[in-house]
Amino acid sequence: MADSTVYRASTTAPVNIAVIKYWGKRDPQLNLPTNSSLSVTLSQSDLRTLTTASCSASYTGPDTLLLNGAPQDVSGARTQACFRELRALRSALEASDATLPKLSTFPLRIASENNFPTAAGLASSAAGFAALVRAIADLYALPASATELSRIARQGSGSACRSLFGGYVGWEKGSLDDGSDSLAYEVAPASHWPQMRAVILVVSAAKKGVSSTTGMQATVATSSLFPARANETVPRRMREMEDAVRNRDFDAFAKVTMKDSNSFHATCLDTEPPIFYMNDVSRAAVRAVECINAAAGKTIAAYTFDAGPNAVVYYLAEHESEIAGVFKALLGDKDGWTGSRGAAVQENKDGLAKIDDKAAAALKDGVSRVILTGVGEGPISVDSHLIDGKGEVVQA
Amino acid sequence: MADSTVYRASTTAPVNIAVIKYWGKRDPQLNLPTNSSLSVTLSQSDLRTLTTASCSASYTGPDTLLLNGAPQDVSGARTQACFRELRALRSALEASDATLPKLSTFPLRIASENNFPTAAGLASSAAGFAALVRAIADLYALPASATELSRIARQGSGSACRSLFGGYVGWEKGSLDDGSDSLAYEVAPASHWPQMRAVILVVSAAKKGVSSTTGMQATVATSSLFPARANETVPRRMREMEDAVRNRDFDAFAKVTMKDSNSFHATCLDTEPPIFYMNDVSRAAVRAVECINAAAGKTIAAYTFDAGPNAVVYYLAEHESEIAGVFKALLGDKDGWTGSRGAAVQENKDGLAKIDDKAAAALKDGVSRVILTGVGEGPISVDSHLIDGKGEVVQA
Numbered sequence: 001m002a003d004s005t006v007y008r009a010s011t012t013a014p015v016n017i018a019v020i021k022y023w024g025k026r027d028p029q030l031n032l033p034t035n036s037s038l039s040v041t042l043s044q045s046d047l048r049t050l051t052t053a054s055c056s057a058s059y060t061g062p063d064t065l066l067l068n069g070a071p072q073d074v075s076g077a078r079t080q081a082c083f084r085e086l087r088a089l090r091s092a093l094e095a096s097d098a099t100l101p102k103l104s105t106f107p108l109r110i111a112s113e114n115n116f117p118t119a120a121g122l123a124s125s126a127a128g129f130a131a132l133v134r135a136i137a138d139l140y141a142l143p144a145s146a147t148e149l150s151r152i153a154r155q156g157s158g159s160a161c162r163s164l165f166g167g168y169v170g171w172e173k174g175s176l177d178d179g180s181d182s183l184a185y186e187v188a189p190a191s192h193w194p195q196m197r198a199v200i201l202v203v204s205a206a207k208k209g210v211s212s213t214t215g216m217q218a219t220v221a222t223s224s225l226f227p228a229r230a231n232e233t234v235p236r237r238m239r240e241m242e243d244a245v246r247n248r249d250f251d252a253f254a255k256v257t258m259k260d261s262n263s264f265h266a267t268c269l270d271t272e273p274p275i276f277y278m279n280d281v282s283r284a285a286v287r288a289v290e291c292i293n294a295a296a297g298k299t300i301a302a303y304t305f306d307a308g309p310n311a312v313v314y315y316l317a318e319h320e321s322e323i324a325g326v327f328k329a330l331l332g333d334k335d336g337w338t339g340s341r342g343a344a345v346q347e348n349k350d351g352l353a354k355i356d357d358k359a360a361a362a363l364k365d366g367v368s369r370v371i372l373t374g375v376g377e378g379p380i381s382v383d384s385h386l387i388d389g390k391g392e393v394v395q396a
Numbered sequence: 397m398a399d400s401t402v403y404r405a406s407t408t409a410p411v412n413i414a415v416i417k418y419w420g421k422r423d424p425q426l427n428l429p430t431n432s433s434l435s436v437t438l439s440q441s442d443l444r445t446l447t448t449a450s451c452s453a454s455y456t457g458p459d460t461l462l463l464n465g466a467p468q469d470v471s472g473a474r475t476q477a478c479f480r481e482l483r484a485l486r487s488a489l490e491a492s493d494a495t496l497p498k499l500s501t502f503p504l505r506i507a508s509e510n511n512f513p514t515a516a517g518l519a520s521s522a523a524g525f526a527a528l529v530r531a532i533a534d535l536y537a538l539p540a541s542a543t544e545l546s547r548i549a550r551q552g553s554g555s556a557c558r559s560l561f562g563g564y565v566g567w568e569k570g571s572l573d574d575g576s577d578s579l580a581y582e583v584a585p586a587s588h589w590p591q592m593r594a595v596i597l598v599v600s601a602a603k604k605g606v607s608s609t610t611g612m613q614a615t616v617a618t619s620s621l622f623p624a625r626a627n628e629t630v631p632r633r634m635r636e637m638e639d640a641v642r643n644r645d646f647d648a649f650a651k652v653t654m655k656d657s658n659s660f661h662a663t664c665l666d667t668e669p670p671i672f673y674m675n676d677v678s679r680a681a682v683r684a685v686e687c688i689n690a691a692a693g694k695t696i697a698a699y700t701f702d703a704g705p706n707a708v709v710y711y712l713a714e715h716e717s718e719i720a721g722v723f724k725a726l727l728g729d730k731d732g733w734t735g736s737r738g739a740a741v742q743e744n745k746d747g748l749a750k751i752d753d754k755a756a757a758a759l760k761d762g763v764s765r766v767i768l769t770g771v772g773e774g775p776i777s778v779d780s781h782l783i784d785g786k787g788e789v790v791q792a
Binding site for chain 1: 619620621623624625628629632651654655658659661662663665666667668669670672675676679682686
């Protein structure tokens with residue numbers, strides 16, 4: 001009879017929003033990118049995935065994964081690659097120390113929960129794969145560093161590699177065919193520049209457009225402007241952005257962030273057929289940020305858009321009134337202002353008066369909720385488990 | 397006492413819509429472009445400027461220009477450049493033949509009328525400057541060819557140089573500093589491929605965005621993707637497009653047209669700050685064309701967008717039902733179906749059923765009028781004058 005011990009480890013992992021965008025794979029199997037990228041890890045108080053990984057000799061059947069209570073298909077190549085890599089590392093440990101239980105041979109039972117609405121169109125796969133990899137690594141007691149784990153998480157979802165770190169995170173594209181040098185690294189910890197804030201304007205009816213996996217490969221295959229972005233523009237901006245973060249230079253950070261978002265969406269538009277992720281509501285958010293910066297006489301807010309219409313607006317805490325306060329004056333009736341961050345924001349009606357009327361109307365009409373957050377930490381081990389000591393899935 | 401003879405010449409000139417876009421000047425004074433471009437001249441039955449140029453020793457005061465009854469400022473460098481160049485050519489004629497009246501020394505009195513709503517946001521400056529230059533050249537009895545006049549019209553408005561020819565027209569960017577080799581040329585006359593049609597979807601509330609003069613120089617100055625477009629993409633597409641026209645290859649014509657429009661708007665988006673000419677209605681037009689082509693199983697329609705949200709959809713006469721018929725079924729209640737072209741179109745409800753619902757709704761909501769037209773001839777001398785024999789402005 002099999003040992004009924006259930007081994008467990010739980011972790012939370014953050015969402016990250018890139019300021020230099022990942023778009024294009026040079027190797028779709030290994031998720032090796034055509035260019036390096038850089039992101040801000042967002043606070044897990046606001047956005048996080050909690051994952052419990054468990055295994056037991058008493059488990060029967062295949063590996064399973066439950067997300068928000070719903071069974072997920074783990075047979076895909078990406079999830080399988082993560083399982084395989086992590087089991088191989090565990091197996092090597094077991095081979096070197098015969099006293100270790102043979103966890104690598106046990107079925108995995110994994111449960112995950114997001115603390116944010118999945119319908120919001122926020123790239124949850126980054127937090128999801130980062131949590132999955134970190135939880136299994138903890139379960140297996142792997143001595144792997146976040147950098148080593150980033151190599152594995154990358155194979156699950158490219159941008160997941162950046163969610164293994166807090167703060168300001170780079171992803172070096174690497175040049176080796178096996179991807180062993182395509183790794184995430186810390187540019188600066190959250191504590192280096194903790195004042196960074198973000199307000200996310202979630203655009204309603206954000207019907208899923210072209211998936212990023214499909215879209216980015218279409219761009220690589222058909223955009224005549226894409227090589228200039230990947231080979232020239234991004235390498236230069238990576239250096240500029242790393243300098244901006246190190247120097248806590250918000251003006252440079254903001255300008256490069258906006259330019260890179262626009263550059264990324266430009267290559268989407270240059271794809272055949274064209275890919276449009278931004279819509280008229282997104283454009284209104286661009287306009288609102290332009291109005292905010294014009295009113296301030298300097299660049300105090302920076303927009304960026306992922307593969308969807310939602311706007312993420314970065315700013316520093318000292319300018320909360322001029323950014324979050326304006327959006328609260330405009331969008332105070334939308335979901336998202338009730339948390340401690342949202343409640344603390346004072347409506348700024350004077351600031352709202354500086355926003356172009358048409359842009360304000362489009363945002364009021366098109367934004368369904370806001371999320372207030374800021375720079376935050378990387379994955380955190382927790383004792384709050386989604387799977388109990390008998391292997392049953394429970395509420396955390 | 398001055399001779400009271402009033403010398404007159406009248407011409408009509410067409411609008412042209414580029415399929416390889418002009419965007420960016422290497423010399424803003426001379427309107428010398430960063431890349432070559434190619435357009436289809438549209439029929440003057442549907443869209444044209446009528447211009448009468450007159451001069452007389454009895455005229456007093458400065459040169460004047462009336463457009464649709466309203467006095468225009470002719471003191472700008474662009475209009476002045478056209479007047480100066482044309483007078484210089486006339487002056488040379490007069491110098492070589494003393495019997496010629498000294499028209500070059502007389503004030504000019506010019507009147508113009510467009511047969512289309514100026515509010516439609518159709519680039520009327522091309523037709524306007526082409527008609528102005530052609531009318532004055534006729535007034536002066538200049539032996540200049542259309543190619544020579546294109547050099548002058550270019551200085552008034554870049555794309556005007558292409559409106560001096562009918563059919564399919566290239567504009568070679570040239571390389572000389574004085575612009576003497578930056579000229580328009582006929583790729584093929586309208587008679588070579590007379591089946592080309594266009595339906596223009598005029599988008600309502602098309603508030604004028606960034607002017608193309610301002611916008612293109614901002615793109616040149618700030619877009620990191622623009623050099624790839626100007627130096628690599630467009631030269632290749634010019635060759636592809638000329639081949640497509642010569643071979644009457646609509647599939648190639650359409651694909652290059654759509655790609656080039658998207659490439660142009662991509663560089664606008666990549667400008668700092670970003671320039672958005674296309675809006676959600678424009679994107680719906682893109683989607684509708686994609687649906688039409690998917691339903692046909694081949695590329696029978698091609699969209700293109702100038703510096704504004706209006707869609708121009710090119711197609712061949714044999715596919716009128718599948719394109720114009722579908723738009724009539726959708727937009728039959730809008731202005732523009734009453735002329736002989738519009739009345740002849742049969743509503744195609746089966747075709748409309750193939751259009752994405754959301755795109756159809758956005759077009760129904762956002763398109764204010766349609767213009768049905770097709771490839772047409774270059775400027776035509778007419779006897780219908782806007783200025784009478786006494787120098788008074790009249791109705792044509």
